[in-house]
Amino acid sequence: MSQTLFQRQFRLSYDNLTNIRHVLGEKAKVLHFSPELIQNIKLVCSEYCANLLEHQKTVSDSIVISYDKSGAESYLTIKDNGSPWTQLSQQLQAAELPENLVENGMGLALIRASFPDFEYKCTESGNQIRFCLPINKPRRQIVIVDDSASQLALLAKFLEEDYQLALFSQASEALLWLTNNHCDLVLTDLHMPEINGFNFRKQVASVPHHQLLPFVFLSGDTMTDTLSVAAQTGIDDFLAKPISKPHLLTVLNRVLKRHQHLISSFEARLQQQLTPHVLHTHIHPLRAPGELMINQQPKSCGDFVMQRQLSDGSQLIILGDQMGHGLVAKANGAVCFGFISGLLHNPAIIPEQLFSILNTQLYQSNDNGNLICLLALHLTTDHRLSVYNAGMPNPVFFGDTPHEIKPAMGLLGLFEAIEVSCWQTQLFSGSSVHCYSDGLVEGRWAEGELQQLQAMSPQLRHQHLWQRTPQSIEDDRSLISVIY
Template identity: 40%
Template sequence: MINQVLFKQTFCLNYENLKTIRHWLKSQSHKLNLSYELSQHMILVCNEYCVNLLAHQRLTASHVELKYGLRNNQARFEIIDNGSHWQAMKEKISSAILPEEPACNKLGLALINTYFPDFKYFLTNHQNIIQFNLPQKKSKPQLLIVDDSPSQLALFATFLRDHYQLILFSKPIEALDWLAHSQCNMVITDLHMPNINGFSFRDKVTEFKHCQSLPFIFISADNKDATLLEAARAGIDDYLTKPLNKEKLLTILKRVLKRHSTLASVFEKQLLAQMTPYQSEFPSKIMLRDITIDIDQYPINQGDFLLYREPKKDKPAMLILGDNMGHGPLAKANGIGWFGYIAGLLDAGIESPKEICEILNQQLIAAPNNRHLICLMIMIIDNNNTVHIYNAGMPAALQLSHDKSIHLEENMGLLGINTQLTIEPKRITLTKDVSLHCYSDGLANHPITINQINRLTHYQAKERHMKIWQNPQRSAIDDKTLISIYR
């Protein structure tokens, strides 16, 4: 199963709804900044699989649930349906191959097997699950190329496809529509095109806030001094004249991307140097009746954030662990803002986990450009020594005792990515033998193995906390937080 759910949603399954499903997957992939290629493959595979369910299941499913997330640092995509079990599904997909000659039909299962060959299909709890381990390719820089000449676009593809992920458009208006909702690493555009020239096109692109610092290269047969001077004054990163030379093109692209990467790195270092922690150092231990809460965090109060509310009269104790998705100073700065927002909700008397998640989710979705995503875990410890865990996009909490280990996989997905939330807690009653371990994804980057987890069951709760925190496989760059709760 998926250990860290990033997005999920349930849909009615019918032919009319397939377009809605495709659009939703495209939107979620964009919010998570998944590559264009992976996004397209997920949409295609999901569509073809659902079509096959509608066409071939003996009792057709009424609903499908789509899930995307991580398991052992491996990206996974799942499709769950409530129809009759299709015993031959796995064999049919595994044996399907694309025809050597172009064809227009009977390609669905072959496309699934081609794009995502590492999959499992099984029946559990009266549901069918097809689970895809997504290819772990090293991501290539993504270039948007605009040229009204099909032959020129074909030449770009020949020169660059081994080194870059290419998004090709022959019409500038279509490129603008794509950029309005997507991101790339560089734009290469022809200077002289029908209806709009390269300068006007660039002005329109920079109207998008997320594109204002995007590197731009012009391609043209126009080598007049006046044109070159105008490009220089406009701050264009480079200007190449046709005909194109492959080696020269590759050299210039590499140089421009490196220059922008260096500038971004310098900016982030300067921003990080000016940032200060946004809360005092959190205690490493909290005592609540006979319950111990051990806390370790590194670095202290930067990317991950922690909030604790002591029990008051009839109100239980509350711990909140949050993490703004992303890396670097900008992610930390955004984390500061959302930490303050959640603290404000608590100060205003809004202490229901359901209300906190719903309000925060609405605010994240309404934020400019909708680029803010939050992992959140709320832990309520009531007077009966029961811990209620509300997990929104964090790795699954680990429950340990001397005779078993369980990952608590109930998860509503990231906040800020989906308007539909299913907010249900996982409830664990603490006994003398049970310990709960909740952690951010910095500790799950290289996850604890099954053998390591089994060894943890032989330790006392305090020692379990220390062993998990000292895991040598934890991330060297991401923020890390571990909370252990036991009696």
């Protein structure tokens, strides 16, 4: 099972490499990739594309780049339509970074050093390289501000093993960075020539997404008046210089834990006030010979299922899954649910319109990180099935042979416009399609399991899929099956 989160076609040229790097970086940021991973993605794509332009006998005029998930693994895939570069795999495997600096010739070595796990293959339409993205345990992001270069270097040495750091010698530079980036805590000097720590904190609190950001102050000033002002401003902690590494780590850990506890308590109380949306709306049996089967767990979750009969008599069945966890994801999911419900009140709407309008709405509000996985099944009166997939795991279809339905559009809301596409087939007796959200099936299918399901009746296929051991107990689970 794979899940396409991002897919985009680019014109391949030296002049367009900067644009490719920019787009990949911006969209990876929306998907909450770590800064280090984003930099490596931009580097690898740039170097690989430059090698295509230089080494392919027939150079590609375009490439398709995608981010995909398969279970716990994430992948970066680059497809081109040029001639095969058969030596690539061997050259990449053998590439090593030089011991001394050189001016050129390091492209393949940089790629291998960044993403050593890759697979290259030639296809009918061109070539494909697939990099497995390394999974790094996310580290808390800390901003350190100190006008003393030596003090800044010392603090970085103390914390670099445990935290992701952003270092600044001026508070104005840190403030500019904070307006556009995530942060978990600020560690700052109190007395700085440009602005003191207290005023710096007030300015940061005016940034909407940093109003509750914890601050820890460091200072050699332990005068009574200073400590009194610090206490009155409600700072999270005040440390006197000099400070040891163990003490600093202990204080930061305590402040972060206390802050997380307060946020969790607040979210728990607020979540109780949110009325969960109806999980199934207007669900009714399909016309014979069709049958619709639905299972969800838990009963109150972020996934939702919707069904509407359109003006031409066709049926539209929708499965949605809000990306993310917690209160924000639940609130965003309720907003998307309501918006889609409103669109479906128009019985003449077609799936292409639904996806396009929703994509525009999400794109215009993407500063809030509101991304949703959405899948639609369109069933016509003459028993034709169209599957529209925007970021959901690949459904499985059972006809003459079982297979995953792989063409997907990627998540809605990443780009201003989206090319809506679908997979189509004619349904016949014994055929079935099964669609699911994260948590039910993740990673590659076990060898032979699809063949085992093929031998079952369609109803038993649904039951077997639903009774599988959950792949992720944290995710909501939904399963929709359309059976003929």
